[in-house]
Amino acid sequence: GAGVSQSPSNKVTEKGKDVELRCDPISGHTALYWYRQSLGQGLEFLIYFQGNSAPDKSGLPSDRFSAERTGGSVSTLTIQRTQQEDSAVYLCASSLERGLNTEAFFGQGTRLTVV
Amino acid sequence: KNEVEQSPQNLTAQEGEFITINCSYSVGISALHWLQQHPGGGIVSLFMLSSGKKKHGRLIATINIQEKHSSLHITASHPRDSAVYICAVRGYGQNFVFGPGTRLSVLP
Numbered sequence: 001g002a003g004v005s006q007s008p009s010n011k012v013t014e015k016g017k018d019v020e021l022r023c024d025p026i027s028g029h030t031a032l033y034w035y036r037q038s039l040g041q042g043l044e045f046l047i048y049f050q051g052n053s054a055p056d057k058s059g060l061p062s063d064r065f066s067a068e069r070t071g072g073s074v075s076t077l078t079i080q081r082t083q084q085e086d087s088a089v090y091l092c093a094s095s096l097e098r099g100l101n102t103e104a105f106f107g108q109g110t111r112l113t114v115v
Numbered sequence: 116k117n118e119v120e121q122s123p124q125n126l127t128a129q130e131g132e133f134i135t136i137n138c139s140y141s142v143g144i145s146a147l148h149w150l151q152q153h154p155g156g157g158i159v160s161l162f163m164l165s166s167g168k169k170k171h172g173r174l175i176a177t178i179n180i181q182e183k184h185s186s187l188h189i190t191a192s193h194p195r196d197s198a199v200y201i202c203a204v205r206g207y208g209q210n211f212v213f214g215p216g217t218r219l220s221v222l223p
Contacts, residue, residue, distance in 0.1 A: 033210070033211065035211075035213075042201075042213050042214070042215045042216060043201065043203075043211075043213040045210055045211065045212075048210055056210070091158060093211075103146075103148075103160065103163040104148065104160065104163075104205075104211070105160060106150070106157075106158040106159070106160060107157075107158075108157040108158075109157060109158065
């Protein structure tokens, strides 16, 4: 597609269940970022992938959070044993390369609600 | 002190007014983005700046690297401009640091 695509757009899940969020970056983009925005809060960095390098996981809030990027393209963010505080909009962005002055493109986000 | 600050936090304007949103940052950056987030949550990248000024339609963005400051201007504002505007800086570590956002409401 022409832009960064995220699915699902909305997800309601019960506390304790696992969820998977998907991000399809723009074709050819080697850098991929996950962020989240809790209600009334700013955007918070979660994880960053660049090509075949080890991802920067420094933003993941707990070991219940993990992410993979298969084949250098699609990424999946997994949240295990969801908690109510995980409710947020999860945003994915991609950019052409890990270089200076490289524009990033954002997906529409997945709104996760844990009940 | 937050690394990226924006002002004002909230802004209400009448249709047609000229609007300015400011962003100040304290870290060295490689680029600065202005983002627009609509009520549904989707984010659109408006500008990426590393120096000078850019213009796109009614939107103008400027950056002063020495002063670590950027401004987003909207001329002839319209109700459809109502959104949250977010300043995001990209440091030399390549990650983004986001400002808290400015909520703009343009009244008809």
